[in-house]
Amino acid sequence: MxxxxxxxxxxxxxxxxxxxxxxxxxxxxxxxxxxxxxxxxxxxxxxxGYGGTTQRAAASPVGVSDRSIHVRFDSNASPGVPWRFQPTERQVQVKLGEVRQVTYRVRNDADHPVTAVATFNVTPLSAGAYFNKLYCFCFNEQTLQAGEEVEMPVVFFVDPALLEQEELKDAPTITLSYTFFPVDTPSAPVAQAPSDGGGSQDQL
The missing domain is CATH 1.20.5 (Single alpha-helices involved in coiled-coils or other helix-helix interfaces)
Structure with missing residues (x-):
């Protein structure tokens, strides 16, 4: 070799x-x-705002438009979350730029504590960039004791800049949807309404 x-x-x-x-x-x-x-x-x-993802705002908008828009509310719980979950109002009419608070009523039907977290989006999907939340139960995980029932708030506004988009200039109805999914390790308390209200709350 x-x-x-x-x-x-x-x-x-x-x-x-x-x-x-x-x-x-x-x-x-x-x-x-x-x-x-x-x-x-x-x-x-x-x-x-891609895929209907809403925005998280740190402050209220500067002004309120004369134009109004309807916002509908949808609620779902995955099979692993034995909760009754529904909005206290199915639809509200708000002016663009107006801060509004709405609530969802949630009850744990299980005989043990359950912790869950909510995912969310809006339709039309292009409206996600203009739908702003100042406060939302979806920001944290939520734990409900057996048989516990609470109201969870959402404080939001719709940016008037929405009308600048061609596909949204007619101010279509926006649907805000939530779905709760189970969490194995709890890390946050049940959401409570902001002390200052964060805006007007419609009476049921």
Missing amino acids: SAGVPDRVGLARRRGRRIGLGCLAFSLGMLGAAYASVPLYDLFCQVT
Whole structure:
């Protein structure tokens, strides 16, 4: 056997090791990207309103428009959440820029405490960028004791800039939907209404 053969064998082995390490690094990078994609996607949706994701506002709008819009409310609980969950009002009419508080009534029908968290979106999906929440039970996990019934508030406004969008200029009805999903480890108390009310609340 010539002296060049072992050299070629060693070179092939080193090349194989480099390829193997490269594949491992690529796999780990893809795994990390997969874990990072969820919060990055959530952040993207929150900023852009993509997929009907509503916005979280820190302050009330500057002005109120003369134009009004209807907002409907939808409620769902996944099979793992034995709660009766419904809005106290199915629909309200609000002026664009007006701060409004509505509530959802929730009852735990289980014989043990249940903790859940609500996901949310609005339709039309393009309205998500203009639907702003100042306060919402969906910001935190919620725990209800066996048989407990509470009212959970949402304080929101619809940005008047909505009318600047061609597909929304006719102020279509917006539907706000929530779905509760179970949480294994509770970390937050039941939502309570803001002390200052955060805006007017319609009487039922």
